[in-house]
Amino acid sequence: MRKEYPNPQRRRKVWQSLNGEWQFRFGDEGDYSLKIQVPYAYQSKASGIGDVSRHEILWYKRKFVLSDEMQNCKTVRLNFLAVDHECEVFVNGKFVMKHEGGYSGFGRDISPFLNNSGEQEIEIRVYDPMTKKFPRGKQNWEEGQQRCFYYCTSGIWQSVWLDGANGDYITELQFVTDTEKTQVLAYVETECGEADEITAIVKTPHGTENTFSSTVSQEGRFRLNMAFVKPDCVGDIHLWSAETPNLFDTKLLLKKDGVILDEIDTYFAFRKIHTEKGKVYLNDAPRELRMVLNQSYWDGYGMTAPSAECYKEDILLAKEMGFNGMRLHQKLDDPWLYYYADVLGFYVWAETPSAYSFEPTSVKALLDLQADLVKRVYNNPSVIAYVPFNESWGVKEILTDKQQQAFAKSAYWLIKSLDDSRLV
Secondary structure, three states: OOOOOOOOOOEOOOEEEOOEEEEEEEOOOOOOOEEEEEOOOOOOHHHOOOOOOOOOEEEEEEEEEOOHHHHOOOEEEEEEOOEEOEEEEEEOOEEEEEEEOOOOOEEEEOHHHOOOOOEEEEEEEEEOOOOOOOOOOOEOOOOOOEOOEEOOOOEEOOOEEEEEEOOOOEEEEEEEEEOOOOEEEEEEEEOOOOOOEEEEEEEOOOOOEEEEEEOOEEOOEEEEEEEOOOOOOOOOOOOEOOOOEOOEEEEEEEEEOOEEEEEEEEEEOOOOEEEEOOEEEEOOEEOOOOEEEEOOOEOOOEOOOOOHHHHHHHHHHHHHOOOOEEEEOOOOOOHHHHHHHHHHOOEEEEEOOOOOOOOHHHHHHHHHHHHHHHHHHOOOOOEEEEEOOOOOOOOOOOOOOHHHHHHHHHHHHHHHHHOOOOEO
């Protein structure tokens, strides 16, 4: 069972894992006759089921009791990192939310749906059609495996957990860094818009601690300006690279009338990347990229790594072999992969999982996923490039089809509109 906090980019002190054994069944009819180990897809051996045959409708159910700490929280947020493909969530028999997209995270405050005390129940219905029109990545759209495609991944395949807060809480966080001005703009969005202050306590790589605050909020969105002084007249701001993975550890405090509502431990880094005369430059110095293609599938576990440490071991092994980066192939991965790339110093090309047909549904699904991918990895300095298409998967007539050409251009400009600091 995955026991580490699911998102190292936004660590909270009060949380509760919902990974582990759930009740499970195939189809809309019948009893919960099976048990499954979340967060492993039913097709994997690690799930305890290991059935690779086709089942498009799945049901999950689990009972739980809030921890003592969680019971003292005004807000209890239910989080899913990834459920493939479409799901409906019910808490204590009441509909809570619906989500579509097999690679992106989602969640919401479930406090209004919880019983005052005692046992709670979560039930989830998943629909995962074996179709080419939704982003699949390396998942086969037929039963079993074929050529370079693995078996399908259905249902919950990344962590499920609860976060606790004292009312309003942080939902979005973006660090926009400027290496020339040694300045950071932190954009923080909150769920309820009740908070009146955001404070950041930043520890620099050279040991100093800085505190920044802002009370300017527009509809729950804060803009916090953080400026840093270089250590000395010849030193730098401790830029991030694979050789020197310098991170600025940060604690964010969301407040109302001086009372802390939410608290997150996170980090950011200063680094920039551009191309010039056919070369890649990192922090204005030419950089040779020696990269591997990472499928990120695990024997017996499918798309879900056995533990966060597996990502660390993979990266350390690749570095020992002389590589300094990876193209993460056809997958939006667990946040722990990007975290260890940040901490250990390893460049990442983030690639969007492909669909395998070209039609309006697939265009919308892929562009939605592309936006989700940018949002997930924006604060990870290890990510230096986006790869919206692999070869001509899903756009087989791109040489002659003007619509497919327009689609590729649209994906490029969508990325640039969301993040113009990286390569595409």
